[in-house]
Amino acid sequence: MANSTTDKSKSAALPENPPLTTMAVVAPIVGWLIPGAGHILLKRYGRGVLIMISVVAMFLIGLGLQGHIYKPNGGDILDILGFVGDVGAGVLYFMARIMDWGQAAAAHATGDYGKTFLIVAGLLNFMAAADAHHIALGKKP
Amino acid sequence: MTLTHFSAAVLFALFASIVFGITQRNTTQEMFRYGLYCFAMFVGGVFVAGWVMWLLRR
Numbered sequence: 001m002a003n004s005t006t007d008k009s010k011s012a013a014l015p016e017n018p019p020l021t022t023m024a025v026v027a028p029i030v031g032w033l034i035p036g037a038g039h040i041l042l043k044r045y046g047r048g049v050l051i052m053i054s055v056v057a058m059f060l061i062g063l064g065l066q067g068h069i070y071k072p073n074g075g076d077i078l079d080i081l082g083f084v085g086d087v088g089a090g091v092l093y094f095m096a097r098i099m100d101w102g103q104a105a106a107a108h109a110t111g112d113y114g115k116t117f118l119i120v121a122g123l124l125n126f127m128a129a130a131d132a133h134h135i136a137l138g139k140k141p
Numbered sequence: 142m143t144l145t146h147f148s149a150a151v152l153f154a155l156f157a158s159i160v161f162g163i164t165q166r167n168t169t170q171e172m173f174r175y176g177l178y179c180f181a182m183f184v185g186g187v188f189v190a191g192w193v194m195w196l197l198r199r
Contacts, residue, residue, distance in 0.1 A: 039163075047163045054156040061152060064142030110142075113149045120153070124160040131164040141167055 038132030067114025069102030088122025154183030
């Protein structure tokens with residue numbers, strides 16, 4: 001009972017179908033390119049910094065563990081999904097491609113952990129970008 | 142860089158939990174609690190999986 005009242009008051013406070021604003025488009029794109037920057041742009045500084053630290057740290061740990069950086073490809077479905085995950089890290093991914101990081105043959109088992117860290121860093125950044133979109137729309141405080 | 146499987150799992154759990162907490166909840170308190178919950182589930186899952194593998198190996 002109490003929960004339904006709370007849900008109603010929450011849904012009343014947050015609009016169901018808010019209009020698409022410029023910020024709702026720009027914030028997730030900026031957030032994708034620079035992890036956490038979407039939240040910082042929306043003045044959620046604490047959240048933005050924490051997301052930035054988390055995604056960048058995961059990406060760097062992945063590189064440190066000699067994880068593989070996937071290139072755009074049309075081959076095996078797992079390779080395609082690997083690329084989609086990696087590219088989620090935005091500028092970090094493009095920098096790694098330009099500097100030719102993550103291309104060394106995996107010398108030990110940690111390379112597999114590294115690949116996972118790199119992919120998950122990108123996927124978490126996609127989640128953060130979607131969150132920035134919702135904040136900009138006013139669907140989330 | 143070398144990490145043990147356990148330390149890699151704990152770092153993974155830490156960073157993933159932070160982002161899960163921030164993106165999946167609305168208020169700061171809920172974010173903190175959900176982040177802690179996710180972290181506990183990740184690390185707990187590591188221990189459970191470890192014991193399951195130990196049992197399977199016997």
